[in-house]
Amino acid sequence: QKEVEQDPGPLSVPEGAIVSLNCTYSNSAFQYFMWYRQYSRKGPELLMYTYSSGNKEDGRFTAQVDKSSKYISLFIRDSQPSDSATYLCAMGETSGSRLTFGEGTQLTVNP
């Protein structure tokens, strides 16, 4: 069993839709949770960074962490074609530790 599970999609939505991306994990030691966006032929770019449980909002993006359920989510409101990319969840045990990534969800937002 993988430490981090992420639905690979692909996910296709119309412009303006609300997108929900999710990951589950099995390692209780994970405390740092991140979402990265990766465009084709590019490296991952950090979108959201959350420590422990709770919600964090940044513009159209909201990250949620539920440590009791070992479940994290990323919501994208008013999705735009420019949001079309692969979204990777990543987790770490300490702030400087290795990151364990999900396999990524490929998102396409259609105009």
Added chain:
Amino acid sequence: DAGVTQSPTHLIKTRGQQVTLRCSPKSGHDTVSWYQQALGQGPQFIFQYYEEEERQRGNFPDRFSGHQFPNYSSELNVNALLLGDSALYLCASSLGQVATNYGYTFGSGTRLTVV
């Protein structure tokens, strides 16, 4: 402000050969981590270098080795290449082994193809 720079961008090698990939961290960063990303998969941690020493290592064989130089740049070496080593190799930098609120900064990667 330069981000993470990796070279070369693409590389084709023959099975059994050796390869060296290079990374210059973001200005102000002193820690470099390397990840391997196979097609359609998430990145997998190879190792991390800080103060010119390997500090953490993932589940990769000894064919994978690295080095960090006094200017914080780093190299990833892979010996006896296998077809399965074909992947995007990502370098990520941070300050003092602490990802802080900004996480790691990734480069665009080196695409290695082993034939």
